């Protein structure tokens with residue numbers, strides 16, 4: 017490690033300076049992404065069906081002509097960061113147009129797994145503002161930066177803002193579809209032989225619906241807050257139950273907890289797992305992150321996502337992403353005897369926990 021700036025190669029020094037500048041400006045990356053999604057740019061490029069030139073894009077956006085240069089600069093940044101790409105276009109390939117990349121295929125609004133609602137929801141002021149008081153929160157005693165800023169816990173805020181609650185539910189639903197469909201295809205043995213399953217904190221039922229469709233003999237239930245699931249119709253093998261998981265969990269062969277425990281600190285997570293232990297006969301199925309142990313983390317996309325989500329859980333919910341050791345302690349303390357972790361594609365894992 018360098019003892020002073022003078023001893024370091026000048027090239028490394030300016031690289032390091034740029035590294036810091038890029039961290040400082042990372043909010044512009046988030047906000048430019050949000051801007052592109054709100055303007056509908058991914059949908060416009062997708063519908064165009066071939067590389068779209070700047071002029072065509074500006075026309076499709078119906079913005080004042082004076083904004084065309086600003087669109088160019090927005091797209092330049094987002095091409096640089098790999099969200100969009102450019103390709104040659106025109107009869108003689110004389111022009112250049114924008115195309116979607118695999119990343120921006122997650123930003124069109126017409127797929128079951130779109131992240132467009134996630135972009136807009138997570139980057140709304142109520143979620144971003146607490147970031148301004150992180151350091152104040154570290155010095156104080158408020159449970160979360162969100163609560164310090166908004167004066168109430170996140171779930172109360174949702175209950176008081178029905179429009180936002182609806183958008184949050186829709187955001188989670190879209191985000192869950194991809195992982196759940198891949199689980200029923202590639203890990204169906206996890207769900208076979210079960211006769212009943214309750215998805216605790218199951219949101220608007222995306223996961224349970226995918227399971228209920230794939231396993232018609234399986235009786236599925238979704239337990240979530242009454243306001244979130246009010247008026248969602250069930251089916252022959254899917255029932256919505258409005259309730260509070262801290263008060264009671266309906267009995268079933270298995271409980272599914274997808275991205276639910278990470279919303280809670282160890283004390284609450286233990287209460288939930290103890291109630292699950294009483295409710296189930298076979299197992300608890302958890303879909304959540306298992307963070308790598310140790311202080312040094314790999315600098316890959318998946319590790320980064322895990323660590324960003326951990327900060328999000330800490331600042332919004334007083335929750336956490338857990339290492340295997342932390343999961344194990346939670347299971348043993350709640351009275352379970354063993355568990356099996358199956359890493360899923362991406363940054364999540366599937367954990368089966370047995371009594």
Ligand SMILES: C[S@@+](CC[C@H](N)C(=O)[O-])C[C@H]1O[C@@H](n2cnc3c(N)ncnc32)[C@H](O)[C@@H]1O
Pocket residue numbers: 171188189192216217218219220222223239240241244259260261262273274275276279
């Ligand atoms: C992060 S979301 C996960 C939703 C869903 N499992 C998924 O992965 O798409 C957490 C869910 O827990 C629900 N929740 C929060 N507190 C709850 C409580 N006390 N009882 C039941 N559900 C609760 C929220 O309404 C929300 O739908």
